[in-house]
Amino acid sequence: MECMMQSGSQAPVIKMNGVSKFFGDFQALKNVSLDVAEGERLVVCGPSGSGKSTLIRCINRLEKHEKGEIDVEGIRLNDSPAALDAIRQNVGMVFQQFNLFPHLSVMDNLTLGPMRAYGLTKAVAQARAMKYLERVRIPDQAEKLPRQLSGGQQQRVAIARSLCMEPKILLFDEPTSALDPEMINEVLEVMVELAETGMTMIVVTHEMGFARKVADRMVFMDEGEIVEVAEPEQFFTAPKSDRCRDFLQKIINH
């Protein structure tokens, strides 16, 4: 498709080629192709129902695509359990609704994956958890239950939980959409810092300030298609498509 773009000369860590996804009769993704380079920060935006979430959920196979190919870190996504394990360990995900485990303490939320999936000892997993809790600036909340934290803190725990798996790629599915306005910044700050470490990130968000600051490329989706891929400067000042221009006007000039 025309929106295929390659940034830099490295082999892409994510290769999507002609991917289609259906929910019953509704086609959520229409023949989508996209390459993501290592260390690249992609921001995906578009109207609701445009397929943004479905796009990133296909990358860690929370959704199965029906047509096309997706390769992540050179591994082809299919029904093989080995491929699935490898993908899940390489690709972390931060959800709109945080999806913390409500019956487990923050510490247990963070250590469960590393202990069960990587076989780390409790001590090692806890040390790792503390390291990432410090990075998201809430080391003092380790023994609390998720419900005792604010929304912003919960989302930062969720980010730390993903980081504890030490993934190569981190996906964010509208990470600030469920937050009260005053808590959005504390989460975005953590994400900006994370971007500075060189982590490959794909972020579905409407936070255009964040996008301007960290995005290497912007992806605009509408009705299941990638309509436009551009560097932020060009994307915000001179979008090529009418659909993209309309969308930007709506979200920036409220």
Add this chain to the structure above:
Amino acid sequence: MKRFFLFALIAVGLSGCTGDNWGWYVVDPGTPNGKSNLTFLISGAWNTIVLSLTAIAISVVVGLLVALPGLSEKRGLRWFNRIYVECVRSVPILVLILWVYYGLPALSGITLNVFWAGVLALALSDSAFQAEIFRAGIQSIGRGQYEAAQSVSLNYRDTMRYIILPQAIRRILPALGNQLVYMMKMSSLVSVIGMQELTRKANELVVTEYRPLEIYTILVLEYLVLILIVSQGVRWLERRMNVSEG
């Protein structure tokens, strides 16, 4: 709760003092005969408790094992769940007890003593209900929990064990408590194959003493006390689990 029980006891006792129909001497702990009758009646309690607790322990495990295939994406597994639940729960418990005790040995060559025949029949019958309770509990956990578990690379077993079941069990605890109470009452049916539990003891005493009114009244009170204790226990457990959840 305690006050209510005390009140009931006093009310029954008082009517016994005045009415012509009552003959409490038969279970009067003040007389040697009454005391030995009373001890005899209460001696069935242990069997009732052990029988129903063993049966419920088994039925919870079997119920869970039957519930999980019911949630599978594979149609064959879901069918297994439906057929099991529908077949087992359409057999009356009494019929199941008789069939397991008198029929199963003839069919399989395995002879079960009264206790294990009772446990098996009760557990089998209850497992179908437990399976439905577990299924509802597990289905009440949102998809986000599964997705989060997948995103930290937990496999199916670990997801169930550490994420889904601990949350589901907290939610279904009141229903499990109900089943336990139900099971304790249904254990009285095992008396028909000769299990020496509360009801059987009462029946045997009635035959020798000819005082059904007093003896069955004691029996009623025995079940009342037992079940009040169990309900309190379940409530305590619910509170404790809610506290630990925050």
